[in-house]
Amino acid sequence: MSDKVGSLELEAQKRRDRLKGLRKAPTDHNAPSSSSDPEAPEIPTENESTETTADAQSATQPKFRSYIPKSAELQENVIEKAAPLDVDGMVADQLEAARPETLPDDVELTNLAPRKPDWDLKRDVAKSLERLDRRTQRAVAELIRERLALQKDTADLAEAVTYGAKIQEEQAAADEW
Template sequence: MSLQDTSEARKARLLALKARKEGSSGQGIIKNRNFDPESRTLKKHTANEDVEMDTVEKNVEGLAEQVIREDEEKRAEELNVFNIAPKRPNWDLKRETDKKLAKLERRTQEAIHTLIRQRLAAQKGESEDIVGAMNAQEKAQDEALSDED
Protein backbone atom coordinates (compact mmCIF):
# COMPACT_ATOMS: atom_id res chain seq x y z
CA MET A 1 0.00 0.00 0.00
CA SER A 2 1.18 3.42 -0.81
CA LEU A 3 1.10 6.47 1.40
CA GLN A 4 -1.78 7.91 -0.54
CA ASP A 5 -3.87 4.76 -0.08
CA THR A 6 -3.26 4.72 3.67
CA SER A 7 -4.14 8.41 3.99
CA GLU A 8 -7.40 7.86 2.06
CA ALA A 9 -8.28 4.92 4.30
CA ARG A 10 -7.55 7.03 7.38
CA LYS A 11 -9.72 9.89 6.10
CA ALA A 12 -12.57 7.48 5.47
CA ARG A 13 -12.28 6.08 9.02
CA LEU A 14 -12.22 9.60 10.51
CA LEU A 15 -15.32 10.63 8.52
CA ALA A 16 -17.13 7.49 9.66
CA LEU A 17 -16.15 8.22 13.28
CA LYS A 18 -17.33 11.83 12.97
CA ALA A 19 -20.66 10.72 11.49
CA ARG A 20 -21.12 8.20 14.28
CA LYS A 21 -20.45 10.87 16.94
CA GLU A 22 -22.93 13.29 15.39
CA GLY A 23 -25.55 10.57 15.15
CA SER A 24 -25.14 9.47 18.78
CA SER A 25 -25.14 13.02 20.20
CA GLY A 26 -28.76 13.45 19.15
CA GLN A 27 -29.73 10.36 21.12
CA GLY A 28 -28.06 11.28 24.41
CA ILE A 29 -29.86 13.80 26.56
CA ILE A 30 -27.94 15.56 29.29
CA LYS A 31 -29.81 15.42 32.55
CA ASN A 32 -29.10 18.10 35.09
CA ARG A 33 -30.17 16.47 38.31
CA ASN A 34 -28.55 18.91 40.73
CA PHE A 35 -28.20 21.98 38.55
CA ASP A 36 -30.91 24.17 37.07
CA PRO A 37 -29.51 25.59 33.80
CA GLU A 38 -32.25 28.29 33.53
CA SER A 39 -31.60 29.92 36.91
CA ARG A 40 -28.00 28.71 37.02
CA THR A 41 -28.32 27.56 40.63
CA LEU A 42 -28.45 24.26 42.44
CA LYS A 43 -31.80 22.53 42.64
CA LYS A 44 -33.46 22.07 45.99
CA HIS A 45 -35.16 18.72 46.47
CA THR A 46 -38.68 18.91 47.78
CA ALA A 47 -40.39 16.38 50.02
CA ASN A 48 -42.72 15.14 47.29
CA GLU A 49 -39.83 13.97 45.09
CA ASP A 50 -38.78 10.34 45.23
CA VAL A 51 -35.13 11.20 45.65
CA GLU A 52 -33.75 9.35 48.65
CA MET A 53 -30.14 10.11 49.35
CA ASP A 54 -27.93 7.48 50.95
CA THR A 55 -25.85 9.41 53.42
CA VAL A 56 -23.47 8.63 56.22
CA GLU A 57 -25.88 10.18 58.70
CA LYS A 58 -28.57 7.66 57.73
CA ASN A 59 -26.10 4.76 58.00
CA VAL A 60 -25.00 5.69 61.53
CA GLU A 61 -28.36 6.97 62.71
CA GLY A 62 -29.03 4.40 65.45
CA LEU A 63 -25.46 3.27 65.95
CA ALA A 64 -24.65 5.46 68.95
CA GLU A 65 -27.76 4.36 70.85
CA GLN A 66 -27.01 0.72 70.04
CA VAL A 67 -23.44 0.96 71.35
CA ILE A 68 -24.61 2.63 74.57
CA ARG A 69 -27.29 -0.03 75.06
CA GLU A 70 -24.82 -2.89 74.55
CA ASP A 71 -22.35 -1.29 76.96
CA GLU A 72 -25.03 -0.97 79.64
CA GLU A 73 -26.01 -4.62 79.16
CA LYS A 74 -22.41 -5.75 79.62
CA ARG A 75 -22.04 -3.66 82.76
CA ALA A 76 -25.33 -4.98 84.11
CA GLU A 77 -24.15 -8.56 83.83
CA GLU A 78 -22.72 -9.88 87.04
CA LEU A 79 -19.01 -10.64 87.01
CA ASN A 80 -18.75 -14.41 86.73
CA VAL A 81 -15.62 -15.85 88.33
CA PHE A 82 -15.88 -19.03 86.26
CA ASN A 83 -15.44 -17.02 83.05
CA ILE A 84 -12.11 -15.56 84.11
CA ALA A 85 -10.68 -18.57 85.95
CA PRO A 86 -8.42 -20.89 83.92
CA LYS A 87 -9.75 -24.34 83.09
CA ARG A 88 -6.99 -26.02 85.08
CA PRO A 89 -6.13 -24.06 88.20
CA ASN A 90 -2.58 -25.39 88.37
CA TRP A 91 -1.50 -24.86 84.76
CA ASP A 92 0.96 -22.10 85.70
CA LEU A 93 2.55 -24.27 88.39
CA LYS A 94 3.05 -27.11 85.93
CA ARG A 95 4.60 -24.73 83.42
CA GLU A 96 7.26 -23.64 85.90
CA THR A 97 8.09 -27.12 87.19
CA ASP A 98 8.47 -28.94 83.86
CA LYS A 99 12.10 -27.93 83.43
CA LYS A 100 12.98 -28.89 86.97
CA LEU A 101 11.19 -32.22 86.66
CA ALA A 102 13.16 -33.10 83.51
CA LYS A 103 16.43 -32.75 85.44
CA LEU A 104 15.06 -34.72 88.38
CA GLU A 105 13.83 -37.49 86.09
CA ARG A 106 17.33 -37.99 84.69
CA ARG A 107 18.84 -38.08 88.17
CA THR A 108 16.15 -40.50 89.35
CA GLN A 109 16.92 -42.90 86.52
CA GLU A 110 20.64 -42.78 87.35
CA ALA A 111 19.90 -43.52 91.01
CA ILE A 112 17.69 -46.47 90.07
CA HIS A 113 20.47 -47.91 87.89
CA THR A 114 23.02 -47.68 90.69
CA LEU A 115 20.64 -49.36 93.14
CA ILE A 116 20.06 -52.22 90.71
CA ARG A 117 23.81 -52.64 90.23
CA GLN A 118 24.33 -52.73 94.00
CA ARG A 119 21.66 -55.41 94.45
CA LEU A 120 23.16 -57.51 91.68
CA ALA A 121 26.59 -57.22 93.26
CA ALA A 122 25.19 -58.16 96.68
CA GLN A 123 23.51 -61.24 95.22
CA LYS A 124 26.78 -62.43 93.72
CA GLY A 125 28.53 -61.96 97.06
CA GLU A 126 30.70 -59.03 96.18
CA SER A 127 30.90 -55.71 97.98
CA GLU A 128 27.87 -53.44 98.12
CA ASP A 129 29.62 -50.36 96.85
CA ILE A 130 29.30 -48.99 93.36
CA VAL A 131 32.69 -50.20 92.18
CA GLY A 132 31.84 -53.77 93.19
CA ALA A 133 28.52 -53.52 91.40
CA MET A 134 30.21 -52.28 88.24
CA ASN A 135 32.79 -55.06 88.42
CA ALA A 136 30.01 -57.62 88.85
CA GLN A 137 28.22 -56.20 85.85
CA GLU A 138 31.35 -56.39 83.72
CA LYS A 139 31.89 -60.03 84.78
CA ALA A 140 28.31 -60.84 83.88
CA GLN A 141 28.79 -59.30 80.46
CA ASP A 142 32.05 -61.21 79.95
CA GLU A 143 30.34 -64.49 80.91
CA ALA A 144 27.49 -63.74 78.50
CA LEU A 145 29.98 -63.12 75.69
CA SER A 146 31.90 -66.30 76.44
CA ASP A 147 28.67 -68.32 76.51
CA GLU A 148 27.74 -67.03 73.07
CA ASP A 149 31.05 -68.13 71.59
Protein backbone atom coordinates (compact mmCIF):
# COMPACT_ATOMS: atom_id res chain seq x y z
CA MET A 1 0.00 0.00 0.00
CA SER A 2 2.84 2.41 0.74
CA ASP A 3 4.16 1.78 -2.78
CA LYS A 4 0.87 2.99 -4.17
CA VAL A 5 0.95 6.13 -2.03
CA GLY A 6 4.54 6.86 -3.06
CA SER A 7 3.75 6.38 -6.72
CA LEU A 8 0.61 8.51 -6.40
CA GLU A 9 2.66 11.31 -4.86
CA LEU A 10 5.17 11.05 -7.69
CA GLU A 11 2.34 11.18 -10.21
CA ALA A 12 0.87 14.23 -8.48
CA GLN A 13 4.27 15.97 -8.44
CA LYS A 14 4.75 15.27 -12.17
CA ARG A 15 1.29 16.60 -12.89
CA ARG A 16 2.00 19.81 -10.91
CA ASP A 17 5.26 20.31 -12.76
CA ARG A 18 3.51 19.79 -16.11
CA LEU A 19 0.85 22.35 -15.16
CA LYS A 20 3.54 24.86 -14.18
CA GLY A 21 5.22 24.26 -17.51
CA LEU A 22 1.94 24.77 -19.35
CA ARG A 23 1.29 28.01 -17.50
CA LYS A 24 4.74 29.22 -18.41
CA ALA A 25 4.54 28.00 -22.05
CA PRO A 26 2.47 30.92 -23.42
CA THR A 27 5.01 33.48 -22.15
CA ASP A 28 8.08 31.55 -23.35
CA HIS A 29 7.40 30.83 -27.05
CA ASN A 30 10.99 30.77 -28.29
CA ALA A 31 12.37 28.25 -25.80
CA PRO A 32 13.66 25.16 -27.62
CA SER A 33 12.26 21.83 -26.53
CA SER A 34 15.00 19.37 -25.54
CA SER A 35 12.75 16.44 -24.69
CA SER A 36 12.28 13.66 -27.18
CA ASP A 37 8.51 13.58 -26.64
CA PRO A 38 6.95 16.61 -28.40
CA GLU A 39 3.74 16.42 -26.35
CA ALA A 40 5.47 16.38 -22.97
CA PRO A 41 6.07 19.96 -21.76
CA GLU A 42 9.54 20.93 -20.71
CA ILE A 43 9.89 21.24 -16.94
CA PRO A 44 12.47 23.88 -16.07
CA THR A 45 14.55 23.67 -12.92
CA GLU A 46 14.61 26.55 -10.45
CA ASN A 47 17.85 28.05 -11.82
CA GLU A 48 16.56 27.92 -15.40
CA SER A 49 13.19 29.39 -14.44
CA THR A 50 14.72 32.49 -12.80
CA GLU A 51 17.01 33.06 -15.81
CA THR A 52 14.19 32.73 -18.33
CA THR A 53 11.87 35.10 -16.45
CA ALA A 54 14.61 37.73 -16.27
CA ASP A 55 15.26 37.34 -20.01
CA ALA A 56 11.53 37.47 -20.75
CA GLN A 57 11.11 40.70 -18.79
CA SER A 58 14.04 42.40 -20.47
CA ALA A 59 13.04 41.18 -23.94
CA THR A 60 9.39 42.12 -23.55
CA GLN A 61 8.83 45.83 -23.88
CA PRO A 62 5.49 47.49 -24.36
CA LYS A 63 4.64 48.78 -27.82
CA PHE A 64 2.30 51.72 -27.93
CA ARG A 65 0.18 51.88 -31.05
CA SER A 66 -2.71 54.10 -29.97
CA TYR A 67 -1.55 55.13 -26.49
CA ILE A 68 0.68 58.17 -26.07
CA PRO A 69 2.85 57.63 -22.96
CA LYS A 70 3.63 60.56 -20.69
CA SER A 71 7.02 59.41 -19.38
CA ALA A 72 10.14 59.96 -21.47
CA GLU A 73 11.33 56.37 -20.95
CA LEU A 74 8.28 54.95 -22.65
CA GLN A 75 8.38 57.44 -25.54
CA GLU A 76 10.99 55.18 -27.20
CA ASN A 77 8.46 52.37 -27.54
CA VAL A 78 5.86 54.42 -29.42
CA ILE A 79 5.22 52.99 -32.89
CA GLU A 80 4.84 55.47 -35.73
CA LYS A 81 1.49 55.67 -37.41
CA ALA A 82 1.29 53.65 -40.60
CA ALA A 83 0.85 55.56 -43.83
CA PRO A 84 -2.31 54.59 -45.70
CA LEU A 85 -1.87 52.76 -48.98
CA ASP A 86 -2.83 54.30 -52.33
CA VAL A 87 -6.00 52.26 -52.67
CA ASP A 88 -7.48 54.47 -55.40
CA GLY A 89 -4.55 53.76 -57.71
CA MET A 90 -4.69 50.04 -57.02
CA VAL A 91 -8.44 49.89 -57.69
CA ALA A 92 -8.05 51.91 -60.90
CA ASP A 93 -5.34 49.53 -62.13
CA GLN A 94 -7.51 46.50 -61.40
CA LEU A 95 -10.50 48.07 -63.16
CA GLU A 96 -8.42 48.80 -66.24
CA ALA A 97 -7.09 45.24 -66.28
CA ALA A 98 -10.61 43.81 -65.93
CA ARG A 99 -12.14 46.02 -68.65
CA PRO A 100 -13.20 43.83 -71.60
CA GLU A 101 -12.07 44.63 -75.10
CA THR A 102 -14.54 46.54 -77.23
CA LEU A 103 -16.76 44.40 -79.40
CA PRO A 104 -17.71 45.43 -82.93
CA ASP A 105 -21.11 47.09 -83.15
CA ASP A 106 -22.23 45.31 -86.30
CA VAL A 107 -22.07 41.57 -85.85
CA GLU A 108 -23.04 39.66 -88.95
CA LEU A 109 -25.59 36.92 -88.56
CA THR A 110 -23.67 34.71 -90.99
CA ASN A 111 -20.67 34.72 -88.66
CA LEU A 112 -22.79 33.68 -85.69
CA ALA A 113 -24.99 31.04 -87.31
CA PRO A 114 -23.62 27.54 -87.86
CA ARG A 115 -22.62 26.78 -91.44
CA LYS A 116 -23.67 23.91 -93.62
CA PRO A 117 -21.06 21.24 -94.32
CA ASP A 118 -20.64 22.25 -97.98
CA TRP A 119 -20.26 26.01 -97.45
CA ASP A 120 -16.61 26.00 -98.50
CA LEU A 121 -17.43 24.24 -101.79
CA LYS A 122 -20.10 26.82 -102.60
CA ARG A 123 -17.67 29.63 -101.78
CA ASP A 124 -15.02 28.20 -104.12
CA VAL A 125 -17.48 27.65 -107.01
CA ALA A 126 -19.20 31.05 -106.66
CA LYS A 127 -16.66 32.87 -108.87
CA SER A 128 -17.14 30.38 -111.74
CA LEU A 129 -20.93 30.58 -111.36
CA GLU A 130 -20.84 34.38 -111.66
CA ARG A 131 -19.00 34.08 -114.96
CA LEU A 132 -21.54 31.52 -116.22
CA ASP A 133 -24.47 33.72 -115.13
CA ARG A 134 -23.09 36.61 -117.19
CA ARG A 135 -22.74 34.37 -120.24
CA THR A 136 -26.28 33.02 -119.74
CA GLN A 137 -27.72 36.54 -119.54
CA ARG A 138 -25.90 37.51 -122.76
CA ALA A 139 -27.24 34.41 -124.55
CA VAL A 140 -30.83 35.08 -123.43
CA ALA A 141 -30.57 38.70 -124.57
CA GLU A 142 -29.24 37.58 -127.95
CA LEU A 143 -32.13 35.10 -128.39
CA ILE A 144 -34.68 37.80 -127.60
CA ARG A 145 -33.07 40.13 -130.15
CA GLU A 146 -33.18 37.40 -132.81
CA ARG A 147 -36.85 36.73 -132.10
CA LEU A 148 -37.71 40.42 -132.32
CA ALA A 149 -35.76 40.74 -135.55
CA LEU A 150 -37.55 37.72 -136.99
CA GLN A 151 -40.94 39.12 -136.02
CA LYS A 152 -40.18 42.34 -137.87
CA ASP A 153 -39.18 40.45 -140.98
CA THR A 154 -42.16 38.10 -141.07
CA ALA A 155 -45.64 39.38 -141.13
CA ASP A 156 -47.12 36.02 -140.60
CA LEU A 157 -48.06 35.47 -136.98
CA ALA A 158 -48.22 31.71 -137.34
CA GLU A 159 -44.59 31.51 -138.35
CA ALA A 160 -43.54 33.60 -135.35
CA VAL A 161 -45.45 31.34 -132.95
CA THR A 162 -43.94 28.23 -134.49
CA TYR A 163 -40.47 29.73 -134.34
CA GLY A 164 -40.98 30.73 -130.65
CA ALA A 165 -42.14 27.22 -129.74
CA LYS A 166 -39.12 25.75 -131.49
CA ILE A 167 -36.74 28.00 -129.54
CA GLN A 168 -38.41 27.05 -126.24
CA GLU A 169 -38.02 23.37 -127.04
CA GLU A 170 -34.33 23.90 -127.80
CA GLN A 171 -33.85 25.73 -124.50
CA ALA A 172 -35.64 22.97 -122.59
CA ALA A 173 -33.46 20.35 -124.26
CA ALA A 174 -30.33 22.35 -123.44
CA ASP A 175 -31.40 22.69 -119.79
CA GLU A 176 -31.99 18.94 -119.47
CA TRP A 177 -28.65 18.15 -121.06
